Amino acid sequence: xxxxxxxxxxxxxxxxxxxxxxxxxxxKLVEKERIDKDDSQKILSDYLSLIIRTSLGYIKEKDGxxxxxxxxxxxxxxxxxxxxxxxxxxxxxxxxxxxxxLSLFDKMDYPSISQKKIxxxxxxxxxxxxxxxxxxxxxxxxxxxxxxxxxxxIDILVSFVKWSGIRLIKDELLEFSKxxxxxxxxxxxxxxxxxxxxxxxxSLDNTEVKVSYDTKRTRLHAKAYTFYRKTGxxxxxxxxxxxxxxxxxxxxxxxxxxxxxxxxxxxxxxxxTFESYWNDSExxxxxxxxxKTLADALLSEKYYKExxxxxxxxxxxxxxxxxxxxxxxxDRKVHGNYRNLLVSATGTGKTVISAFDYKNLxxxxxxxxxxxxxxxxxxxxxxxxxxxxGVLKDSNFGELLVGNCKPEDLENLFISIQSFNSKDxxxxxxxxxxxxxxxxxxxxxxxxxxxxxxxxxxxKILLGxxxxxxxxxxFDVLSYFNGKVSAEIRLPEAxxxxxxxPFHYFGVSDTVDLxxxxxxxxxxxxxxxxxxxxxxxxxxxxxxxxIETYVTNIDDVIGLGFxxxxxxxxxxxxxxxxxxIMSACLHSKSPxxxxxxxxxxxxSKEIHFIFVVDLYNEGVDIPExxxxxxxxxxxxxxxxxxxxxxxxxxxxxxxxxxxxxxxGRQNINFRFDTRLLALTSSNRTSIKKQIKDDVYSLPKGCYxxxxxxxxxKVLENIKASWNNKKRFVEIAKSFxxxxxxxxxxxxxxxHYGISLDEIYSKTTFNEICSLxxxxxxxxxxxxxxxxKSALRNPPxxxxxxx
Numbered sequence: 001x002x003x004x005x006x007x008x009x010x011x012x013x014x015x016x017x018x019x020x021x022x023x024x025x026x027x028k029l030v031e032k033e034r035i036d037k038d039d040s041q042k043i044l045s046d047y048l049s050l051i052i053r054t055s056l057g058y059i060k061e062k063d064g065x066x067x068x069x070x071x072x073x074x075x076x077x078x079x080x081x082x083x084x085x086x087x088x089x090x091x092x093x094x095x096x097x098x099x100x101x102l103s104l105f106d107k108m109d110y111p112s113i114s115q116k117k118i119x120x121x122x123x124x125x126x127x128x129x130x131x132x133x134x135x136x137x138x139x140x141x142x143x144x145x146x147x148x149x150x151x152x153x154i155d156i157l158v159s160f161v162k163w164s165g166i167r168l169i170k171d172e173l174l175e176f177s178k179x180x181x182x183x184x185x186x187x188x189x190x191x192x193x194x195x196x197x198x199x200x201x202x203s204l205d206n207t208e209v210k211v212s213y214d215t216k217r218t219r220l221h222a223k224a225y226t227f228y229r230k231t232g233x234x235x236x237x238x239x240x241x242x243x244x245x246x247x248x249x250x251x252x253x254x255x256x257x258x259x260x261x262x263x264x265x266x267x268x269x270x271x272x273t274f275e276s277y278w279n280d281s282e283x284x285x286x287x288x289x290x291x292k293t294l295a296d297a298l299l300s301e302k303y304y305k306e307x308x309x310x311x312x313x314x315x316x317x318x319x320x321x322x323x324x325x326x327x328x329x330x331d332r333k334v335h336g337n338y339r340n341l342l343v344s345a346t347g348t349g350k351t352v353i354s355a356f357d358y359k360n361l362x363x364x365x366x367x368x369x370x371x372x373x374x375x376x377x378x379x380x381x382x383x384x385x386x387x388x389x390g391v392l393k394d395s396n397f398g399e400l401l402v403g404n405c406k407p408e409d410l411e412n413l414f415i416s417i418q419s420f421n422s423k424d425x426x427x428x429x430x431x432x433x434x435x436x437x438x439x440x441x442x443x444x445x446x447x448x449x450x451x452x453x454x455x456x457x458x459x460k461i462l463l464g465x466x467x468x469x470x471x472x473x474x475f476d477v478l479s480y481f482n483g484k485v486s487a488e489i490r491l492p493e494a495x496x497x498x499x500x501x502p503f504h505y506f507g508v509s510d511t512v513d514l515x516x517x518x519x520x521x522x523x524x525x526x527x528x529x530x531x532x533x534x535x536x537x538x539x540x541x542x543x544x545x546x547i548e549t550y551v552t553n554i555d556d557v558i559g560l561g562f563x564x565x566x567x568x569x570x571x572x573x574x575x576x577x578x579x580x581i582m583s584a585c586l587h588s589k590s591p592x593x594x595x596x597x598x599x600x601x602x603x604s605k606e607i608h609f610i611f612v613v614d615l616y617n618e619g620v621d622i623p624e625x626x627x628x629x630x631x632x633x634x635x636x637x638x639x640x641x642x643x644x645x646x647x648x649x650x651x652x653x654x655x656x657x658x659x660x661x662x663x664g665r666q667n668i669n670f671r672f673d674t675r676l677l678a679l680t681s682s683n684r685t686s687i688k689k690q691i692k693d694d695v696y697s698l699p700k701g702c703y704x705x706x707x708x709x710x711x712x713k714v715l716e717n718i719k720a721s722w723n724n725k726k727r728f729v730e731i732a733k734s735f736x737x738x739x740x741x742x743x744x745x746x747x748x749x750x751h752y753g754i755s756l757d758e759i760y761s762k763t764t765f766n767e768i769c770s771l772x773x774x775x776x777x778x779x780x781x782x783x784x785x786x787x788k789s790a791l792r793n794p795p796x797x798x799x800x801x802x
Contacts, residue, residue, distance in 0.1 A: 002022075011047050055072070066098045070098055073094055103118050120146060120150055121138075121143050122138040124259070125233045127261075128257055128262045129256075130254070131257065132253075139249070140248045140253070141169070145172050151180060151227035152228055152230050156183070156185070156224070156243065157185045157223065159192070159221055159222075160186060161242070162243060162245065163196045163200075168248065168249070177204040177206050181208075182201075182206060184201055184209045185212075185220070188297040189212070193294075198286055210278065210283035210284060210285055213284065213293060214282065214297075214319070223242055224237065224274070225237040226267075226271065235259050235260070236257070236267055236270050237256070238255065239253060239255030239256055241253040281322075320489060320499065321353050321356065324342065324488075328357055328487050337484075338461050339482055341442065341480070341481040342463065342485075342486060342487050345489060346644075347494070347499065347645055348500070351383070351384045354465060355388045355391035358388065358436055372413050372459075374420065375439075376444055384440065385397075385400060398414055399414065400413075401413055402416040413425075417444075421449055426452065439462070439464050442466040443469060443477060445477065464477075464480065467638070467641055469485065491678060491699075492681040496700055501701075504659065506660050506705055507705070507706035507707060507710040507714065508542075508661065509708070511539060511542055512539055512664045513664045513665035514532075523636075526565060539662075543629070543631070555608075559628065559629060562632060562643050563612065566613055572585070583609040584607050584610050587613045587614060599622060602624075611631075621649055625649070626658060628644060628658070628660070629660050630660070633666060633670060637675060656701060663707075666713070668720045673688075674734070679696075686750065688715065691706065691718075725767075729768055729772045732768050733773075743769065743774055
């Protein structure tokens with residue numbers, strides 16, 4: 001019988017070898033690899049284990065005696081002792097009586113055991129098993145109780161802990177705490193943890209509890225109960241059960257029991273991972289003095305109310321925000337740099353961080369420092385003022401100078417850049433008037449309207465806030481901050497930390513190609529784009545097909561569609577409405593009342609899409625958004641990430657954000673590579689290879705897939721756009737921001753997936769760095785790297801380096 005087609009991970013024995021020889025080499029593709037020396041011990045022993053088990057089965061059938069099986073096993077052990085010259089293996093010979101040791105206790109140390117039957121779990125402590133909540137298998141609760149009785153040390157990891165669960169194992173825990181150490185990690189996530197349960201655990205001897213007080217963005221969803229035994233028979237239960245009554249008694253919960261004897265490596269990984277969590281600063285050791293902190297965390301829903309009311313709780317930064325504040329402080333105190341750029345992904349609370357930074361400055365100076373907070377939109381300023389008042393617990397802090405708002409004084413001012421210039425604030429304030437100036441969305445600083453502000457004032461601290469410092473026009477944002485980013489949390493890290501929800505990004509093949517559309521001032525001609533899209537019913541059908549393919553249920557969609565013009569947005573809304581998908585259109589000229597009304601309809605699912613243009617890029621939060629359509633090419637990486645960020649807010653019941661990006665052939669100047677790089681985690685695999693293989697290095701829970709034609713067009717675009725000296729210079733300028741490392745030839749070709757032939761057929765690496773102004777930071781490894789590359793691939797270059 002021939003081998004079935006498919007994938008294997010099978011040692012090639014004589015039987016398999018003969019089958020492979022008989023296979024038609026012209027029609028069969030066979031892939032093999034040599035056993036890895038580092039893994040050989042486990043691979044070969046696992047293989048032998050199966051052979052031995054099968055052989056003992058034959059012996060049992062023919063002979064029927066236990067003694068014969070033991071004799072065969074002992075002969076094998078003797079043979080191994082002889083082959084290895086390890087006499088100690090003879091100690092492993094099986095006793096002739098064929099007995100198994102079940103327990104060993106000192107009667108003096110364990111007086112209670114001598115007076116009752118020794119307890120042990122019903123399931124094996126040497127073989128793994130699965131619990132599914134079935135009535136035919138042992139109860140999870142009873143197994144936990146029995147595991148506790150026989151353990152020497154216990155580690156428990158759960159998202160929440162309920163008194164209803166603790167009281168079921170209370171007596172066992174009390175008895176255990178007299179002789180063994182218990183560690184438990186839990187969180188205040190969703191307010192589910194019971195303070196009574198935490199306080200009881202903390203009161204036990206030899207017990208330590210750690211808690212994460214992050215109620216909205218906890219990274220801990222794992223559940224694991226690990227029971228360590230000095231005998232070498234440790235066990236762990238890993239699965240879905242939190243420490244609550246339903247989860248360990250009647251719930252349809254699945255948990256795998258692994259054992260040290262059966263899955264040693266897995267148990268060691270459980271131990272190491274728990275240890276890493278135990279030492280993570282997010283989890284704080286709980287003591288009775290922390291009762292109020294835990295109560296506040298369980299009750300508090302937000303940092304502050306949007307109405308501007310001051311929360312009754314003391315607002316404290318989350319751990320990741322504290323880390324950023326510490327980096328800002330170190331940049332100032334250690335490096336003497338008081339011009340700081342904070343790069344913080346959309347939705348991670350950069351305004352909150354800036355408010356804490358100001359609060360720290362106030363504490364350091366001993367008086368209220370003068371603050372100038374600058375943004376470009378009224379909504380952003382109002383939200384920012386509310387944040388500062390909440391953090392400072394001062395409902396009278398700060399004033400607005402924007403639109404019709406006129407301040408009584410200028411000491412703590414939240415001002416739009418338009419008002420700054422129209423009122424000419426410099427006439428009323430000297431250059432050193434403000435102690436701290438915060439400029440929100442600093443990527444706008446390239447605009448002429450910001451130049452007077454940035455050149456006139458000399459504050460003690462200049463703090464720039466942005467989600468993306470990279471700009472398509474190559475304006476050097478870092479030049480205002482002594483050439484560096486002081487602190488950052490990018491999109492992939494923010495998703496990994498559960499600060500934002502994961503995305504599933506689908507590049508849908510677009511029938512409309514844009515390579516012939518005029519490219520003006522860093523982007524497509526909007527008028528031409530709009531005329532190409534409006535009236536294109538074939539594209540509407542394609543968009544609907546994309547939604548049907550990738551969206552679970554249209555009735556659950558709360559979506560945004562980003563359009564190129566007002567006319568395009570109206571056309572999209574009208575087209576969707578005619579097809580029964582209720583939608584609306586909004587743009588920057590839409591009245592505020594209409595915006596609010598349409599937004600409420602979207603959240604309540606009276607409509608399913610809002611098609612927008614020049615709106616919902618910044619400063620507007622609709623956490624419920626679960627679908628985003630990119631219906632036009634977004635040339636600016638900043639705008640692309642801001643638009644994507646509209647759907648990345650966390651919201652109860654939202655599993656992920658579905659993104660449909662309609663991808664056609666683009667102008668050579670359009671940058672697919674930077675957009676996809678911004679979505680991926682740091683990885684040595686080039687973005688070209690990730691796209692080609694359709695396998696991406698992504699934050700947890702995220703997914704990228706480009707349809708076949710879309711993938712071909714993206715790769716075609718990247719190859720064409722990199723095929724000139726100017727583009728090499730552009731990406732060289734962004735290398736340090738992309739990677740956080742100094743530029744080098746090896747790093748450059750590795751990170752971007754550029755071949756040496758592509759570079760040296762047009763220029764040299766040294767020339768690229770010279771034109772990019774990177775000679776001082778250049779890691780000069782060009783000649784050495786080229787020599788090594790030439791040894792590996794002699795014909796690699798078509799032009800010798802200058």
